[in-house]
Amino acid sequence: xxxxxxxxxxxxxxxxxxxxxxxxxxxxxxxxxxxxxxxxxxxxxxxxxxxxxxxxxxxxxxxx
Numbered sequence: 001x002x003x004x005x006x007x008x009x010x011x012x013x014x015x016x017x018x019x020x021x022x023x024x025x026x027x028x029x030x031x032x033x034x035x036x037x038x039x040x041x042x043x044x045x046x047x048x049x050x051x052x053x054x055x056x057x058x059x060x061x062x063x064x
Contacts, residue, residue: 006057010036016047023049 012030014023030036036053043049 006059007054008057009039010053012051012053014049014051018049023051027051027053 010030012026014026027038030053031038035055037055038051039054040052041049042051
């Protein structure tokens with residue numbers, strides 16, 4: 001029986017006014033508290049950032 005892993009995704013966008021340390025702090029909080037992991041980071045010419053986060057969807061199966 002094959003087990004497929006499903007993921008839930010969230011996209012965060014940081015403007016150019018957000019510093020690197022502020023963005024790192026926000027991402028660390030997301031990872032620690034809500035179990036998100038970074039999948040992709042895109043830097044734009046104007047200084048903006050877009051970050052794709054994902055986490056596993058845990059499905060509970062009935063045992064009886």
